[in-house]
Structure formats: structure tokens, C-alpha cells
Amino acid sequence: MTGLMATGDPQVLWAEVRNNESPGHVSKFPLNRVTERHAATFYGRHYLPIEEDVFIRGVLALRSQDAIESKFRSLHNNESWMENKRLKLGEHEYSKIETEVLYNAWMRGKMETLKNLSRLHRLLIVACIYAAMTQGWDQAAMAGAAIEVMNNLGKTTDTGPSSGIAKRATDPNVHLDENTWLLGVTVGVPFFAGAVLGLIITDPVTRFLGFGRRGAICVAGIFSLISVVGSASVHKWEHLLGFRILLGAGMAGKASIVPILLSETSPKNVRGILLVFWQLFVAFGLAAGSVANLSVYRLDVDSSWRYMFIAAFLPALLLLSLILFSPESPRWLLKESGAFRGQHGVMTQSQKLVRNAYLSLVDLRGEPSPILAAGELYLMHTRLIDEQHRLKDELAKTYSTALPDAGPRSESRLVDEIEHIKWWSRVKLMFLYPGFTRRAHLAAAAVMISQQLCGINLLAFLADRFFRDSIIHHTEKTTPAENMQLLGISFAFMFLNFSATMIALFQIDKPNGRRTLLNWSFPGMAVSLLGSALVITKPGERTAGMIAGHFIFLAFFMIAYSAGEGPAAFVISAEVFPLVNRELGMSLAVFWNFMGAGILAVIAPWLLRELGQKGVLFLFSGTNLLAWFLCSWLIPDTGIEALEDVFDRLDITTLFMLKYTVLKILRRVTKPLHWCLNFKTTTWSSAGFWQKPGSPRDEFDESKFGAQRFDEETASQPERHEMLERTAANAGRPEGISPRNERRQSV
Missing domain, CATH: 1.20.1250.20 (MFS general substrate transporter like domains)
Structure with missing residues (x-):
């Protein structure tokens, strides 16, 4: 739930967002399973030049970005809140500067973003x-x-x-x-x-x-x-x-x-x-x-x-x-940190690279508070781990189109360290x-x-x-x-x-x-x-x-x-x-x-x-x-x-896109003929010998997830929950929403 909450200070109205850390919660965002413990583990591993509680608040803000953005939009016309922006996420209270940084980053249009580059x-x-x-x-x-x-x-x-x-x-x-x-x-x-x-x-x-x-x-x-x-x-x-x-x-x-x-x-x-x-x-x-x-x-x-x-x-x-x-x-610095994994010392080269990635994000954002840079650093780290697991699956010939945050290994991935994939392995991924x-x-x-x-x-x-x-x-x-x-x-x-x-x-x-x-x-x-x-x-x-x-x-x-x-x-x-x-x-x-x-x-x-x-x-x-x-x-x-x-x-597979492209071309080429033969009963927009296809994503999701059915009567409750969760995560949307009605939105 979200809402406005008055505090002891009558001048402050908090934009309150419920902090949902339920492990079974299905979200379309890549940090949906992240908890304070995961953020604290990452922070303690890399000696980052930022206070730990600020870093954790930054990570949690990125995890709840969808709900926070929705709340910001609902409060956009609230003059009292706009004059003194404050955010409360679960038990975490964000300062006015931190709230301002998040609001500006997520609510600015293109021209405002360009004008405010550091x-x-x-x-x-x-x-x-x-x-x-x-x-x-x-x-x-x-x-x-x-x-x-x-x-x-x-x-x-x-x-x-x-x-x-x-x-x-x-x-x-x-x-x-x-x-x-x-x-x-x-x-x-x-x-x-x-x-x-x-x-x-x-x-x-x-x-x-x-x-x-x-x-x-x-x-x-x-x-x-x-x-x-x-x-x-x-x-x-x-x-x-x-x-x-x-x-x-x-x-x-x-x-x-x-x-x-x-x-x-x-x-x-x-x-x-x-x-x-x-x-x-x-x-x-x-x-x-x-x-x-x-x-x-x-x-x-x-x-x-x-x-x-x-x-x-x-x-x-x-x-x-x-x-x-x-x-x-910062993405290159994070990636390179994996090449020095396993070193020991006061501060290893890997830790220095992660630290430099954070400082680079701070320089690029140029904000008065590092809270956004903190969240983005952890998000980039998590997405890089996801990429590496997916590429390792390809190398092991266990390729799947499932998104990396679905399945039993997702919990361990939240605390994994970045690894290094060798040059020859990367070449094989390109061709073989x-x-x-x-x-x-x-x-x-x-x-x-x-x-x-x-x-x-x-x-x-x-x-x-x-x-x-x-x-x-x-x-x-x-x-x-x-x-x-x-x-x-x-x-x-x-x-x-x-x-x-x-x-x-x-x-x-x-x-x-x-x-x-x-x-x-x-x-x-x-x-x-x-x-x-x-x-x-x-x-x-x-x-x-x-x-x-x-x-x-x-x-x-x-x-x-x-x-x-x-x-x-x-x-x-x-x-x-x-x-x-x-x-x-x-x-x-x-x-x-x-x-x-x-x-x-x-x-x-x-x-x-x-x-x-x-x-x-x-x-x-x-x-x-x-x-x-x-x-x-x-x-x-x-x-x-x-x-x-x-x-x-x-x-979306290459073979599917070939079929989709050929079908779309054939429909367009034959559309005038179909309209001429049926001009009394067919409008130009609906003319065509084949049904008008949707977008490639719509058609692929329909063919892919339409076949993923199961018998609710015979499946056990845990099995049913796991299958629903995996399908929802793979589709990038909460279970039950049709691919044709909602497109995937990403952080």
C-alpha cells in the first residue's frame, strides 16, 4: 500500500510506500527478491565510501521503483508535499535531499534530463x-x-x-x-x-x-x-x-x-x-x-x-x-572486477574496481546525495551476475529463454560475486x-x-x-x-x-x-x-x-x-x-x-x-x-x-522472427488483392489473406506462454505456485495479465 502519512512534525507529509520483502512476491523488476541483508553483504564486501544505511536505502529504493514512481505521480499536484518532499519506505525514512534526488531521476522528461546532466x-x-x-x-x-x-x-x-x-x-x-x-x-x-x-x-x-x-x-x-x-x-x-x-x-x-x-x-x-x-x-x-x-x-x-x-x-x-x-x-569497471576475484588483502584490485565504479556513478549523476548511485551500483552488479549465469548456461548447452530471476538459484545469485568469462568462451558464444x-x-x-x-x-x-x-x-x-x-x-x-x-x-x-x-x-x-x-x-x-x-x-x-x-x-x-x-x-x-x-x-x-x-x-x-x-x-x-x-x-528466436517477417510481407503484398475481391465486406485496414499479426513480442509471448498450461487439479500447491511464479517472471508481468494487454516495463 502507499499513502500520505503525517508525522509529529506538522510541516512534514511523508509519501509512504509499503516495503514488501515477501520471498514469494512476484515482480517484473530485477531486484524484487533483494532484502536489507543482501545489500548489507554487498556493502561489507567492497569497502564502499558511503554510509551503510544510505547504501541500503538506495538499493531498497531501486527495488521498489515501480511503487515509488506511482506514488510520486499521484503526489505531483500536492503542493504541500512538493514543497517539502519526503519518502518513507517501510521503516526507512528518506531525507528531503534523498527524496528530491529520486524524484528528479525518475520523473524528469528527456529535455530535463539532458539539461541536468552533471x-x-x-x-x-x-x-x-x-x-x-x-x-x-x-x-x-x-x-x-x-x-x-x-x-x-x-x-x-x-x-x-x-x-x-x-x-x-x-x-x-x-x-x-x-x-x-x-x-x-x-x-x-x-x-x-x-x-x-x-x-x-x-x-x-x-x-x-x-x-x-x-x-x-x-x-x-x-x-x-x-x-x-x-x-x-x-x-x-x-x-x-x-x-x-x-x-x-x-x-x-x-x-x-x-x-x-x-x-x-x-x-x-x-x-x-x-x-x-x-x-x-x-x-x-x-x-x-x-x-x-x-x-x-x-x-x-x-x-x-x-x-x-x-x-x-x-x-x-x-x-x-x-x-x-x-x-x-561504471559497467566496465564492474565487469573487470571479476578478473581479480579470489585475491586477498586489505583491499583487493577487485574491491578497488567496484569502489571506482561507485565513484564513477557519483561523478556521472552529480547529485547532492549518492543514494541513486548506490542503488544503481547494486542493480548493475545484479544484472551482470544474471548475464553471466545466462551465458554460462549457453556454454553448457542448457540454453533457456527463462529470465534469470526465476527459479531456485535466484536467491544465491543475489549474493554471488562477479566472475570473468574467458575470451575464447566469449568468441564461441558469438558463433557456435x-x-x-x-x-x-x-x-x-x-x-x-x-x-x-x-x-x-x-x-x-x-x-x-x-x-x-x-x-x-x-x-x-x-x-x-x-x-x-x-x-x-x-x-x-x-x-x-x-x-x-x-x-x-x-x-x-x-x-x-x-x-x-x-x-x-x-x-x-x-x-x-x-x-x-x-x-x-x-x-x-x-x-x-x-x-x-x-x-x-x-x-x-x-x-x-x-x-x-x-x-x-x-x-x-x-x-x-x-x-x-x-x-x-x-x-x-x-x-x-x-x-x-x-x-x-x-x-x-x-x-x-x-x-x-x-x-x-x-x-x-x-x-x-x-x-x-x-x-x-x-x-x-x-x-x-x-x-x-x-x-x-x-x-524471440531467429526462426520465429523469420516466419513472422515473411508472413507480414506476404500479407502486405496480397492486401490490395484481398481488398479488391472483398471490397464490399472488408475495409482496407482489415484486408489481408492472413490475420493481422500483433507486434513480434505479442506474437512470441502468445505462442510461448499459451502452450505452458498445467492441470490445477493434479498439481500440488507448491508446484502450482512455482509454475505460476516462473511463468509470471518469464513474461515480465504479474500472473494473469495477457501479453496482449500489458507490455513488459523495465527498470
Whole structure:
């Protein structure tokens, strides 16, 4: 029960919440079985710099968050209580400051949460923004300098209207020269190197060297800084290639770790927004790099490529100046504490890491009372224990979709210590064992590969060729003035990319927001590329209207990409893996992304040679539909869950999602025919040869729990209670509530 209670002080009204510690109590929250004894045991084990009673109150508040939030909402319009907020949970009385901290944390909207981020949390976000800008600026520098640097280093090539690439599209006897292939290798080698080196070194740098998330980003920033300075000073193509390989390692390190760090440190109601910052400021870096390219080209046409490269050191230097002063990820610190389990001494390394995780939470929250940080620390610890037990079950081939807090072992898990799962075991979970981790890998791989299937990087690699072919009508080498015009068009598209990415900020954190963006993005890109291909005519027949139509469709393509697949790819990949496997999982996701980008960079001249500009656009209009199917099939519906609860969404099996996706597509394809045959008796919304399916979660729960029946007459009372409890816990809702009527809500 909850209610208002007057105390001896007539000025104080307590928001009273009943403290239910019944061991048989079924709750949808992960701390439902936690008692004061469990919290006290954890506190005594780790020497935390906080008073024990404050820590216990913080844990109990997180356990009763649902009831407390409900009470806060009911008292929102009570002026007396709002002026002097006080909370009473069972026998525990919370001070005004503690109550204020809990109220603000759980009742703030998205904008209020963003406005009230602590200074150190803002510092961390700014450092991650500089990392993203470095990523984009490095790519813009190479895009602007590619042709000039190859010519200056003795590998002369041309992609203008008189080039072999252009002629081969209409004359099959024209072949690409060696230098044109070397251009593709030069552009693509950072992606190949990043794919391989990122997969090999990201996990060891964070784990074995003990650098953590911040240290790994710092190492990646150093690689980027050295590579751009070195690229600007080379005089041989082979030396440039070496620095490009180093750049690839830096790019992969930032792409693998920065989104993880943002996801692990962000409040759940703005996690998607802060993760979009990665793609948003990669786009800003591309735009800023394009401005720099445009500016330095005026200084010295022959050596402008050196200035383009060296300009990219600015965001890298800013990144290095901030990242080590930012808070570390508390989730990473907790996970690493398991590697030192079993040590003895006054304060072991494991205890120091848990203590540092608590201090990091205090820095990130920046609240006047540490009560929220205390509860969140214990919650993260409990969820990590749950993850580890689940992954160990997968390794033991006892995989089950049951949630970890159900069953006889749940009591022991509340007092367990964090363990360490070896690297090879984590690799096997990715590839060899069916279960949550492999499905997380499939989801991340699908969305990352789809970023290459959509055609955005191919258009980036061929932008110079596309723009020249559209607006330049002579067959001579382009003049500096025409090159300035091309750089200006490139900047316009990069600025459009940055601006359109902001659309995702308003949708990404809604329920099912990630999938909604993808469902709009891929069809939009497919239609845009199809339209762009249809308006293209032969080079000698091009008019101003055709050129305008071509660029308008490409602009719509950029908007569709920037508002959907662009930001969603890294948001989904950063949050879908369990904490135990997050570095390895994200580096593997980046491997698929970078490997696809590298392959496209190398084969881009060949594709254009064989298919022509129109054929390339038709091809990627089709691959967008393939990408749409892959994402609809493999990506879970997420949006407002806590980070650990995203992993729980993967209990929907891959086979079930394949059947669900195919059925949904067939129903949509045949819907017009069914409506035409039955238009007198059927409305458009109800038309379809198959029953309209609910959400994937609704349908899976219905198929799964609808089959879990038992005979109440023959089952004993303890058996009946245990089965009811397990079913309710697995479903994430109190027993008796239909999956179609209530969706699972998480802490």
C-alpha cells in the first residue's frame, strides 16, 4: 500500500510506500527478491565510501521503483508535499535531499534530463563528440584529397568525363589502368585495416592492458593524430599506404568503443539521443572537413591535399585533451572486477574496481546525495551476475529463454560475486552456441552490413565521378574552378547529412523507435535511388531539368539515410550485446561494417565500369530492399528499455522472427488483392489473406506462454505456485495479465 502519512512534525507529509520483502512476491523488476541483508553483504564486501544505511536505502529504493514512481505521480499536484518532499519506505525514512534526488531521476522528461546532466558527464559527451568529429573529418580529408594525392605521388589517375571509368561504361574495350585500382586500394585500405586490427586489438587494449573505455579511445585518437600528420608529409605512395593502415586502426577503435561508452553512461530515457550524437557528429566532421577542403584548395592547388590531411589533426587533439579527464564506464569497471576475484588483502584490485565504479556513478549523476548511485551500483552488479549465469548456461548447452530471476538459484545469485568469462568462451558464444549472444551478433551484423548495402558509402567513393558526370559537359581535365564547384557540392551534401541526422533525435527513444526509423529509411532510399536512375539520360542529352531531378533524388536519399539507417546502425550495435561480450561484439560489428566499406571502395571503379551510373543506382535500389528485409527479420524492437533489458529482447528466436517477417510481407503484398475481391465486406485496414499479426513480442509471448498450461487439479500447491511464479517472471508481468494487454516495463 502507499499513502500520505503525517508525522509529529506538522510541516512534514511523508509519501509512504509499503516495503514488501515477501520471498514469494512476484515482480517484473530485477531486484524484487533483494532484502536489507543482501545489500548489507554487498556493502561489507567492497569497502564502499558511503554510509551503510544510505547504501541500503538506495538499493531498497531501486527495488521498489515501480511503487515509488506511482506514488510520486499521484503526489505531483500536492503542493504541500512538493514543497517539502519526503519518502518513507517501510521503516526507512528518506531525507528531503534523498527524496528530491529520486524524484528528479525518475520523473524528469528527456529535455530535463539532458539539461541536468552533471559537468563530468557533459565533459564525457564532449570528448565523444570530438571522437566522432575526428572520424568524419578523416574521411572527408581523403575524399577531397584522393585524386590530387595520387597524381602528386606519381600514381596519376583521372575520374573525369574522359577517364577510362567513364569510357568503359559505353565501350567494353576500354580497361581500367593500374593507378585507378591503386586509388581504390588507397581509399579502401583504412577500412580493411580497421576491420582486422579493430577486431584483434580492441578487446585486448581495454582488457589486458587495463586501459578501459577511455584508454582505448585515447589510443585510437593517438593513431588518428599520427596518421594524418604522417599522411600530410609523405612523398611516396607506399608511405601513404602505411599511414592509412594506422588511420584504419584509429577509426575502428573509435567506432567500436565510443558508442559503447555513451550507451553505458547514459540515463535510459536519453540513451538513444546521446548515441545518435555519434553519427550526428561524424556527419558534422564530414561537413567541417569539406569546408576545410574547400578553404585550403584556394591556397595551393598542387599541394592542397597536404593541408586537407593536416587539418584533421584539430579534432583529434581536442579529443586527446579531454578523454582521460572524463569518467570511466561504471559497467566496465564492474565487469573487470571479476578478473581479480579470489585475491586477498586489505583491499583487493577487485574491491578497488567496484569502489571506482561507485565513484564513477557519483561523478556521472552529480547529485547532492549518492543514494541513486548506490542503488544503481547494486542493480548493475545484479544484472551482470544474471548475464553471466545466462551465458554460462549457453556454454553448457542448457540454453533457456527463462529470465534469470526465476527459479531456485535466484536467491544465491543475489549474493554471488562477479566472475570473468574467458575470451575464447566469449568468441564461441558469438558463433557456435544458439542463444541470446549469437542473436545479438546477427542483429548487429545485419544493421552494419545493411549500411553498406544501402549504397551510401559507394556514392561517397564515387561522388567525384557522379558530380562531374552530371554537371561538366566537356571531355577535358577539370579546371581548378570546376574542382571548387565540385567541392562545394560535396559540402552541400555533407551539410544535408548532418542536418537530416537531427530528425533521429526526436524518434530514436520512442517505443520501437529504432525499427520505426529503419522501416522508413530503407524504402525511402530505394525509391530515391530508383528515381535518380530513371531521370538520368545519356551524357550528350542532359538538360538542366535532368540534372536538377538527379540531385533532388540524391538529396532525398541522403535525408532517408541520415534520419534512419545512419544513426540506427551504431545505436543498435552498441546496446544489443551483453556487457560481458560488449567490446568483442561491437568490434565484430565494426568489422562487418568496415569490411563492407573496404570492398566497396575497391570495386567501386569496376562497378561503374561494368554497370554505368544508371546501373549502379538500379543495383543499390534493389539492395536497399534486401537490407530492409534483413533488419526487419533480425533486429529486436527496442527504444525505452534499460541497457540490460535490450538483451532480454533477444529471447524471440531467429526462426520465429523469420516466419513472422515473411508472413507480414506476404500479407502486405496480397492486401490490395484481398481488398479488391472483398471490397464490399472488408475495409482496407482489415484486408489481408492472413490475420493481422500483433507486434513480434505479442506474437512470441502468445505462442510461448499459451502452450505452458498445467492441470490445477493434479498439481500440488507448491508446484502450482512455482509454475505460476516462473511463468509470471518469464513474461515480465504479474500472473494473469495477457501479453496482449500489458507490455513488459523495465527498470
